[in-house]
Amino acid sequence: MPANRRPRAREEKRDEIVTSARRLFVDHGYDETSLSKIAADAGVTTNTVYWYFADKDHLLVAVLETLLAEAMSRYEPIAARPLGDKIMFAVDELSAMRNLVDTVHSRRSVSPVIDRWHDTFHGVADALTRDDLPPETAEAASHIIAFVVEGLLTHPGDDTERRAIVDLLVDRIAAH
Structure with missing residues (x-):
């Protein structure tokens, strides 16, 4: 489970998820990057990623x-x-x-x-x-x-x- 972090505003948390996804998609590729890896990199749970994005494709569009x-x-x-x-x-x-x-x-x-x-x-x-x-x-x-x-x-x-x-x-x- 990710380490506790200070409470973050909704947009800030969303931006951190997008930043992590961007880095991992570019470095490792879309297919090799799971939502759980993105969540861990962003310091959130996988469920939190789903709170912001319906699925990995919607997250990719946010990165794009x-x-x-x-x-x-x-x-x-x-x-x-x-x-x-x-x-x-x-x-x-x-x-x-x-x-x-x-x-x-x-x-x-x-x-x-x-x-x-x-x-x-x-x-x-x-x-x-x-x-x-x-x-x-x-x-x-x-x-x-x-x-x-x-x-x-x-x-x-x-x-x-x-x-x-x-x-x-x-x-x-x-x-x-």
Whole structure:
């Protein structure tokens, strides 16, 4: 049983659970991380985790929301940069959590909450690139960008190779 700790506010306790889950999901993977390991790391009981999250998938979504919020807070200086820089930013941000990207894709077919989060994430990502694309092809082009980013995460190369791929992509889809 976890050691007694000072009483914590509800949001603080929830944040500690999410922080523990994030660390364990990133370090050990989703499948290898049980809710009991997360609870122990956060200094709470497993039942406490269930008080805040319906299941492990809901906790994963909370972790993903936190990661997305952090990435978006770093995006502001990139927002005015060329499309290629925006795409490279996405690749760099997502590379740090590559195994979570894989988890989202593998779990979305069996988890409605993860599937909804995935669709919402793609909507956000599409919105960030649409203004840089010709209106008549923006929807398809934004999807192609997502596919290329996911491909670069699955088959990582060095920075020079990734940049060459992104530059070729931008050259082909963003021509006005």
